[in-house]
Amino acid sequence: MNAPLPHLAHEPARLDRTFLQDVIGGLSAPKKHLSAKYFYDRRGSELFEAITRLPEYYPTRTELAILDRYGPEIAAGLAPGSALVEFGSGSTAKVRRLLPHLSDLAAYVPVDVSEEFLRSEAEELGRDFPRLQVEPVAADFTKPFGLPEDLRDAPKAGFFPGSTIGNFEPELAAGLLASFARTLGTGTGAGTGATLIVGIDLVKEKAVLDAAYDDAAGVTAAFNLNLLTRINRELGADFDLDAFAHQAFFDENLGRIEMHLVSRRNQLVTVAGVPFHFGSGETIHTENSYKYTVPGFRALARGAGWEHARVWTDPDGLFSVHALTANTIRRH
Known part of the structure; x- marks a missing residue:
């Protein structure tokens, strides 16, 4: 309170x-x-x-390159007919890298606290992908929120790029990952196999x-x-x-x-x-x-109720994209 x-x-x-x-x-x-x-x-x-377009700021262009190169593999890990929920969606630049490989999505659900920017991005995405059902949700993803009722029975997949998880103290980051598991696990169609695709910036030189x-x-x-x-x-x-x-x-x-x-x-x-x-x-x-090492983030995710499925990195080891699956035994 x-x-x-x-x-x-x-x-x-x-x-x-x-x-x-x-x-x-x-x-x-x-x-x-x-x-x-x-x-x-x-x-x-x-x-x-x-x-994200600055020469010094490597995370965005490096993550985009990973999504471009491994997009088909990443998309293959999502259940058919999934609702893809992007937490803190902001720009749609990254999800656009995955959408060409996800022709059977039930819907794309961008979630962001900046409602005006969210609506603008959702409308533009809808014009570019006219067959895609886009259902934006204006909400603070760090707090409980509801997904659209018409998607309650669809399997859920989460997308959390940009290493945004790094903005949280490790204990809070684990709590957020556990919250994502609860959000994606709601509904009769998502009892098992909920997936989370998350971008993680890696430890590197201080300069x-x-x-x-x-x-x-x-x-x-x-x-x-x-x-x-x-x-x-x-x-x-x-x-x-x-x-x-x-x-x-x-x-x-x-x-x-x-x-x-x-x-x-x-x-x-x-x-x-x-x-x-x-x-x-x-x-x-x-x-x-x-910033995390791959084993360090794997341990954090496991403690929050997720099993590590795959990881993709760039050749220089600057950034990583992880696929996690919900551990239905440990998730509360």
């Missing part, structure tokens, strides 16, 4: 109180932090798509990882700072974007990229009238991106 919000001197119109709750809670913590899920308003989604999250063109910096722009717009805050700097680095001990917004000076910021002090050099921790 959420704690009550403090008295607000200024409450913006059409306030998203959950967003406000999370922002105030994160900025009130001893080490200030914000949830990465709030990056993805429309502008944030557009900036992330721009990041490669640092550059991927702090590009020379500053697009990732703009993406990070856009979170403050969104808070200003939607929650009546007064962040001065010029007073914060983007910071990203790979922590080799924790096996993760960390992204922060660093205060350039001592300053006071208000969010819906609630004041927050920032010291010079103090940071807001905005994102983690954990």
